Amino acid sequence: MDINIRKAVIHNVSDNDQAQLRDTIVDAIQRGEEKLLPGLGVLFEVIWQHADEQEKSNMLETLEQGLKH
Known part of the structure; x- marks a missing residue:
C-alpha cells in the first residue's frame, strides 16, 4: 500500500x-501524538515553499530561539 502523506x-x-488551519495546527500540537x-x-x-527570504x-530565528528554551 503506497500512501502519499503530502x-x-x-x-x-x-x-x-x-x-480552521489554526485549529488543525493547535490541535495537533496539543495532542502531542507522534502520528500527527x-x-x-x-x-x-x-x-x-511559499515564504520569501525574509x-x-x-x-529560522524563531526556531533557533525556541530550541534554546
Whole structure:
C-alpha cells in the first residue's frame, strides 16, 4: 500500500480557512501524538515553499530561539 502523506494532508486541508488551519495546527500540537507530526511537517513544507527570504529568516530565528528554551 503506497500512501502519499503530502497529498493526503494537502487534500484534507485545502479548503480550510485560516481559522480552521489554526485549529488543525493547535490541535495537533496539543495532542502531542507522534502520528500527527508528519502532517505538521507537510504544513511547514508548504509554508516554507511559499515564504520569501525574509520570512524564512524570521522562521529560522524563531526556531533557533525556541530550541534554546
